[in-house]
Amino acid sequence: MEIYALQVNHLSNPLGYALGKGKLSFSWKVKEAKGKAQKYARLRIAADEVMQEILFDSGEDREANSLGYKIDFKTEPRTRYYWTLELASDADEVTVSAPQFFETAKMDEAWIGRWITCAAEQARHPYFVQDIAAKEEVAKARLYVCGLGLYEAYWNDEKIGNEYLTPYQNNYNRWVQYQTYDVTEQVKDGGKLRILLGNGWYGGRFGFSAHEEKGYFGNAKKLIAEVVVTYADGTEEIIGTDETWQIERSRITYASIYDGEQVDQTLEDLAVEPVILCRTFEELAAAGKTDGQMVDDISQPEKDEQIPRGHLTARYSLPVVVHEQMQPQELIHTPKGEEVFDMGQNFAGIFTLRVHEARGTKIHIQTGEVLQDGCFYNENLRTAKSEYIYICGGGEKVIQPHFTFYGYRYVKVTGVSNLKTEDFTGLALYSDVAYTGDITTGHKLVNQLISNVRWGMKGNFVDVPTDCPQRDERMGWTGDTQVFSPTATFYGDTYAFYRKYLHDMYTEQIDLEGMVPDVVPSVGVHTCACVWGDAACIIPWNMYKFYGDEQILADQYESMKAWVEYIRRLDGDDHGWRHVFHYGDWLALDNPSGKADEVMGGTEEGYIANIYYAASAEIVAKAAEVLGKEDDAKEYNELAKREFAEVKKEYFSQTGRCCIKTQTGLLLALKYGLSDNVALTRDMLKKLFTANDNKLQTGFTGMPIMCPTLSDNGMNDLAYTLLLNEEYPGWLHEILLGATTVWERWNSLDEEGHISSTGMNSLNHYSYGSVVEWVYRYVLGFRVDEADPGAKHLNIAPSYNWNLKEAAGNFDSAAGNYKVAWKIVDPTQVSLSVQVPFDASADIVLADAVEDTYADKENPLFADVCDGVCHVGSGTYEITYQVKTALKKSYSTYSTVRELRSNAAIVKDLGEKMGLDRMPTQMMDMSLRDIMEKYAALPEWEQKCWIS
Numbered sequence: 001m002e003i004y005a006l007q008v009n010h011l012s013n014p015l016g017y018a019l020g021k022g023k024l025s026f027s028w029k030v031k032e033a034k035g036k037a038q039k040y041a042r043l044r045i046a047a048d049e050v051m052q053e054i055l056f057d058s059g060e061d062r063e064a065n066s067l068g069y070k071i072d073f074k075t076e077p078r079t080r081y082y083w084t085l086e087l088a089s090d091a092d093e094v095t096v097s098a099p100q101f102f103e104t105a106k107m108d109e110a111w112i113g114r115w116i117t118c119a120a121e122q123a124r125h126p127y128f129v130q131d132i133a134a135k136e137e138v139a140k141a142r143l144y145v146c147g148l149g150l151y152e153a154y155w156n157d158e159k160i161g162n163e164y165l166t167p168y169q170n171n172y173n174r175w176v177q178y179q180t181y182d183v184t185e186q187v188k189d190g191g192k193l194r195i196l197l198g199n200g201w202y203g204g205r206f207g208f209s210a211h212e213e214k215g216y217f218g219n220a221k222k223l224i225a226e227v228v229v230t231y232a233d234g235t236e237e238i239i240g241t242d243e244t245w246q247i248e249r250s251r252i253t254y255a256s257i258y259d260g261e262q263v264d265q266t267l268e269d270l271a272v273e274p275v276i277l278c279r280t281f282e283e284l285a286a287a288g289k290t291d292g293q294m295v296d297d298i299s300q301p302e303k304d305e306q307i308p309r310g311h312l313t314a315r316y317s318l319p320v321v322v323h324e325q326m327q328p329q330e331l332i333h334t335p336k337g338e339e340v341f342d343m344g345q346n347f348a349g350i351f352t353l354r355v356h357e358a359r360g361t362k363i364h365i366q367t368g369e370v371l372q373d374g375c376f377y378n379e380n381l382r383t384a385k386s387e388y389i390y391i392c393g394g395g396e397k398v399i400q401p402h403f404t405f406y407g408y409r410y411v412k413v414t415g416v417s418n419l420k421t422e423d424f425t426g427l428a429l430y431s432d433v434a435y436t437g438d439i440t441t442g443h444k445l446v447n448q449l450i451s452n453v454r455w456g457m458k459g460n461f462v463d464v465p466t467d468c469p470q471r472d473e474r475m476g477w478t479g480d481t482q483v484f485s486p487t488a489t490f491y492g493d494t495y496a497f498y499r500k501y502l503h504d505m506y507t508e509q510i511d512l513e514g515m516v517p518d519v520v521p522s523v524g525v526h527t528c529a530c531v532w533g534d535a536a537c538i539i540p541w542n543m544y545k546f547y548g549d550e551q552i553l554a555d556q557y558e559s560m561k562a563w564v565e566y567i568r569r570l571d572g573d574d575h576g577w578r579h580v581f582h583y584g585d586w587l588a589l590d591n592p593s594g595k596a597d598e599v600m601g602g603t604e605e606g607y608i609a610n611i612y613y614a615a616s617a618e619i620v621a622k623a624a625e626v627l628g629k630e631d632d633a634k635e636y637n638e639l640a641k642r643e644f645a646e647v648k649k650e651y652f653s654q655t656g657r658c659c660i661k662t663q664t665g666l667l668l669a670l671k672y673g674l675s676d677n678v679a680l681t682r683d684m685l686k687k688l689f690t691a692n693d694n695k696l697q698t699g700f701t702g703m704p705i706m707c708p709t710l711s712d713n714g715m716n717d718l719a720y721t722l723l724l725n726e727e728y729p730g731w732l733h734e735i736l737l738g739a740t741t742v743w744e745r746w747n748s749l750d751e752e753g754h755i756s757s758t759g760m761n762s763l764n765h766y767s768y769g770s771v772v773e774w775v776y777r778y779v780l781g782f783r784v785d786e787a788d789p790g791a792k793h794l795n796i797a798p799s800y801n802w803n804l805k806e807a808a809g810n811f812d813s814a815a816g817n818y819k820v821a822w823k824i825v826d827p828t829q830v831s832l833s834v835q836v837p838f839d840a841s842a843d844i845v846l847a848d849a850v851e852d853t854y855a856d857k858e859n860p861l862f863a864d865v866c867d868g869v870c871h872v873g874s875g876t877y878e879i880t881y882q883v884k885t886a887l888k889k890s891y892s893t894y895s896t897v898r899e900l901r902s903n904a905a906i907v908k909d910l911g912e913k914m915g916l917d918r919m920p921t922q923m924m925d926m927s928l929r930d931i932m933e934k935y936a937a938l939p940e941w942e943q944k945c946w947i948s
């Protein structure tokens, strides 16, 4: 028996994190146990790694919940605690975990270090430096530091830690994060602490105000740091930033998130400069340094010498570190004579390049996502220059950017003689989310899709969940985040990542009367919309469903409520919320305008807005219930009911006919149970798809709910058809055109591989990748549900498809690792294997099994069966069984037109011959044979119109 994934507040061995307002919460998972369930767990916390000085002992607790064992334990600032978990199973195995730790940050402790800055006129990026020498024997040393916009800390010339883009991106007007590093070894040796500062999201051009070369939050480089040295005798020394620090100038002359970096190694060293102590806004005003501005206005950047407005807070952000290191697959010599590396994969990150050029040589590196006519191309990055310019100082060097990142597959290099693939390494940078979920199928293109979506997640998880990582945007669009969050959470452990984003969201709402800005951090974008802003309710609820920890609801409750209240105010007495601007079914293909570059979908936005308003209110009600806030639960329940009723009143006939006859309109009607005539709505939807050759038209709102809603409404085959469609528009179509990540638009590239437009066209936009949620839930069958938050109990109901042949994958849930593998043995036989983790249970549904399958009482899968549902505990279960309906569909003249048209191969090979695309709608459910019999007597010319 092995205990793994031990976490405190959803963090593994956290050093210097904000642990939040709630109680400390410990969680764990177990594998390789002989027993099936946990008998007891015993948590011990100690002051030392050998667990001698015990500070807390839970004793053998039979109630200890592995999803979140919450205890009352008072922590002290800047203190490391060690903990172990002893666990016994019902088979009387007992095991104790290796010691884990958590180390608190400064908590409420005051800072001795002061904010310092440097003269703004000099463009060369500053190192803030201080000599540090230990006075006595060092027991431990920590560096607490925050530098704005971005910082990298060095001990002499060596980087401290392995993180990039610190202190990360958030709403700096409200909070700035500091990080903690263990510098014990460095301080023992003594040396120079050098902290290099750049612009980043704080001080560089970024967001929608990026037309100007200035920062939205501030323009100066500011630093606060403390080196806290604990000597062997227990005494402490704190070396904080103050006027004794000095400035040395680096040779970085320019750095920006969008535009890249510039370095000139031929520049001479400059004399050291003194630092400037920052002051409060009031002090600066009194000293006449605020241009007469008497009140600190957060719509304006901070003053250069101003102490940052944001509250200095221990980190929430996970580390952004280098993961994959990739060599180019090829060095391409393009028709234009360019030298371009092909990395073979679109991703986000930086790179290293080994160069050896004469002093003064200019090296120019640019990145792009796609080649056009075999040549380098980057116009879809819009104004983002995404480049790196390096003037050589002579000698051999490995160059690497510091304060930027790129979203790229192709790299154009000029200025390097004898360019070689082995000299270039692409470094994928993203937040350190543990990736645990895997899927493989018997379909090559689907496997590629799963890889593309995972890469999309990596590239858009650079601290903030972004829309895209390459163009002049890279922003935390709420809608994209909302629709992708379940997929992301199947792929990996996202709790801490989204916790930070949601915390940031709330800080924005405080200044916007509850409004959830379209992007978070908003960087001045103060507009909002349905589906996008509803992220405030939907994401915490998703997190609760996946992790079963109500703390996320407690943390976000005010945010959730504030959003619904914001809508309520706007909605007033006349449905005002329906009438303001909404993105709606953004980028759907059914706008009546039919324009190729249309962005608005064909589904009325007011309809979508009203539904999401009601749905968000319903989530608040459910959250209130979980948190024991009964009055709120009642109030928001009533609000939700009222608003759903309003939707029905306005958009449905009395008999339940939906007036919004688009794919998305009808999908929403089914998903939210809005029609009183479900059969009619399903039929309308089916017909709409048939009329569109079973191809999707959905955008950002409709697409994520499409396949799950179809599956839930008896149209699982159609969901598979949509997934497996290789023609435009569809996921596999992109792959056939060479996509290695998911595109923003269904037609980002045309059939010849030409970019369809440059205005808004990213090739790494994960929103449409949210179809992978359906793959996890319906292909593998992991039905995560709010009835069993945290998946201690899981309904497992895989669905099979002949074209997929087989699928296998795992879901490393908060409760442990579930696995499913199925394979179609022959057209009527399937083999299935399911693994249920320790201390969990599952209800397994064998799709379409013939009755006598369940008769095999030898098989532990059937020990407890009720209505075809197999109730099982922890263990591995296997079965090969017959299905009632052959999985391989055969077609004949007895097949209906609808059936024939749903098969891509038939449409392709025989469609023209049989006139399938010309059949009138009323013939859809007739077989070819019926049609022939009924209409054979028609004049030949008329027959020809239908059947040629």
Ligand code: BGC
Pocket: 467, 468, 473, 477, 479, 480, 583, 586, 760, 765
């Ligand atoms: C972004 C989207 C975003 C949208 C708002 C775009 O520019 O890239 O992904 O959700 O704007 O509709």
